[in-house]
Amino acid sequence: MDRVDGANYQLSNKRLYQVVAQRIAQMIEAHSGDPSWRLPSERELAEELQVSRPSIREAVIALEMRGVVEVRGRAGIVILPRKTNDVNFDIINTDIGPGPFELLQARLAVESGAAAIAAQRANSYDIMRLEDSIARMQDEGSSAVHNEKNDREFHMIIAHMTGNAIVVSITEALWAQRDASRMWKKIHEHMHGDAVRPTWIGDHHAIVAALKLRNADAAYKAMARHINNVSEELLQADERRRLTGPED
Known part of the structure; x- marks a missing residue:
């Protein structure tokens, strides 16, 4: 079972992976001006966001399907260059079905x-x-x-x-x-x-x-x-x- 803060997650009408994907996208947006910054590992993200590894995995897959990140073998989660300066949260929030x-x-x-x-x-x-x-x-x-x-x-x-x-x-x-x-x-x-x-x-x-x-x-x-x-x-x-x- 996911280790989640009910106040942050359970009151949302979105799927858990959507909420987690948005949190990750917000982290990416907050560090967009720092070219040396790298996204934390899945294990680190799970600890920071207090959710399970499978929930992080679903969120990363959702972000992959939205063209925000790409998982490159042993290189880990790589942030893809964007056509615009801002992350399109409307696209990220679109429900693509259950994880x-x-x-x-x-x-x-x-x-x-x-x-x-x-x-x-x-x-x-x-x-x-x-x-x-x-x-x-x-x-x-x-x-x-x-x-x-x-x-x-x-x-x-x-x-x-x-x-x-x-x-x-x-x-x-x-x-x-x-x-x-x-x-x-x-x-x-x-x-x-x-x-x-x-x-x-x-x-x-x-x-x-x-x-x-x-x-x-x-x-x-x-x-x-x-x-x-x-x-x-x-x-x-x-x-x-x-x-x-x-x-x-």
Whole structure:
């Protein structure tokens, strides 16, 4: 969870990464007359702004997409020259959709709870459908698009197993927002799907095993572990994206 000052962040109607991106842009603007000044590292920014590293990462990606900064491999975050003297805060404040880590945090909250509820209602038919989804994920001939479809189906089956229409609609909305997220697509291109597939398939098997036992606590933890693994891979994918970018 982000370490944020509620007075500064939680009362804002903007996404957290938008608020953080604006704070970083203000720092850049304040030092625009000093050519020797460099933007602090992500770790330093996280400490100064009192937010998590993923929130800083989302803010930097948003600034990249707005042409304010560029991440150049080991050179770090480089401030790009501007066509005008002032940073255009109207552009920075434009909502470009949910950030990938924001989405995963929401999925962690919703889908872990859904798995716990589903464990109390699981039947043999539901388990069979989940196992069929995993079997299709394990098919070596499956395309990335096909695997994404099967993964989504797996999670939606669990949402439906809760018997709660609100849980189903929230889960559907989160996945739809993920598919539409420009920031997610920017990072997802660098995810090593084949390399992480065995881990994620193992995660899915662990979720099903907990559901079979009707163990709500184990199901909650298995789902949470899976989504945290996805978040960790996403961080690593963004690191790879940065390292393959141009050097300073």
